[in-house]
Amino acid sequence: MPTKDVITSADLEEFRRSALGAANPLGIAAELAEAAEQGRLADPDDAGDALTLAAEIAEVRAKLDAALRYAERAVSAYxxxxxxxxxxxxxxxxxxxxxxxxxxxxxxxxxxxxxxxxxxxxxxxxxxxxxxxxxxxxxxxxxxxxxxxxxxxxxxxxxxxxxxxxxxxxxxxxxxxxxxxxxxxxxxxxxxxxxxxxxxxxxxxxxxxxxxxxxxxxxxxxTGGTDLLFFPQGEFDRLVADHPDLTGAYGADWDEHRARLERELVRQANTGRGGLTVPAGTVDGLTGYAGRTGAELTDPEVRAGYAREVAPRPAALIPWPPERNEACWCGSGLKYKKCCLPRSRS
Missing domain, CATH: 1.25.40 (Serine Threonine Protein Phosphatase 5, Tetratricopeptide repeat)
Known part of the structure; x- marks a missing residue:
């Protein structure tokens, strides 16, 4: 495998998918380890991931000494x-x-x-x-x-x-x-x-x-995933305080709420869907929709119906995904790579 000047996060994902089927998987493992050591990763936070992948490749190829070296370096990289x-x-x-x-x-x-x-x-x-x-x-x-x-x-x-x-x-x-x-x-x-x-x-x-x-x-x-709906932190805290029976639908806390949405968005992206957005809702909007339909908030059709109602409103749609170093889509103020991106793996 030719040496790359810089290895990006996208390169890492491609190596994870294809390394074991490549002509020289151990060469890829060595390349990943060298990139982490030499600072040739586009995102330094990827060092642990690169070394972990190198260890996994070496383990599968029965190079246990190399695998252990890579794994020990991976642990230190986090x-x-x-x-x-x-x-x-x-x-x-x-x-x-x-x-x-x-x-x-x-x-x-x-x-x-x-x-x-x-x-x-x-x-x-x-x-x-x-x-x-x-x-x-x-x-x-x-x-x-x-x-x-x-x-x-x-x-x-x-x-x-x-x-x-x-x-x-x-x-x-x-x-x-x-x-x-x-x-x-x-x-x-x-x-x-x-x-x-x-x-x-x-x-x-x-x-x-x-x-x-x-x-x-x-x-x-x-239903085409119409239950996908995001509540900003203040709205979510109010939602679970006023309607604790909705934690099963939206998450026990805001971290779980964001993690569910992030994983679903990743799943949809992996099916080839592009131009994904996150519709943002409000407690008043949800309760108002339930009132107009005469149904209970615990009814899945109410939640799905409100999500469908919100989805066509451009002002309520949050583009996804942001770049790794951009502000996270959830509004926390942290970079995406430090906030919701890791939640897709949790």
Missing amino acids: PDPDDPRAGFARALRARLLFRTPDRVDEAMAELTALRPLLTREPDAAAYLSASLDAGGRSGTAEEWLSDAVDTLLGERASATGTTAAEDVAVEAGTPEAPGILFFLLQQRHRVRRNLNLPHDRNDDLADRLETQLVRRAEQQQQ
């Missing part, structure tokens, strides 16, 4: 320990350490330190269980996932007084933005199936939730 990408890089490093006999204890210590992420980061259930599986610790993965599920179900029971499947389905999220509980149940179900453990109540719950989410996704496709 200065913010709360960056969701840092957790994946650390779990990848632990997965590689399991394959070095005298560093198995170090691998387990690293994953144990990451264990609290299971109840905070949606992707953690997948990458932690995968690393434990690779180290022959699937039983530990089942134990950790089960404990995390119990923790979230216990928190929900304390907040609502119930853990009924229909109520937990709200906590699980939407098809476009499943919640942490959904991912935990999904990965726990997978691990238990591989361990040939008997089906239990939470396995049943995982099956039911997946069926419900598939149905919701089909309904969303039929």
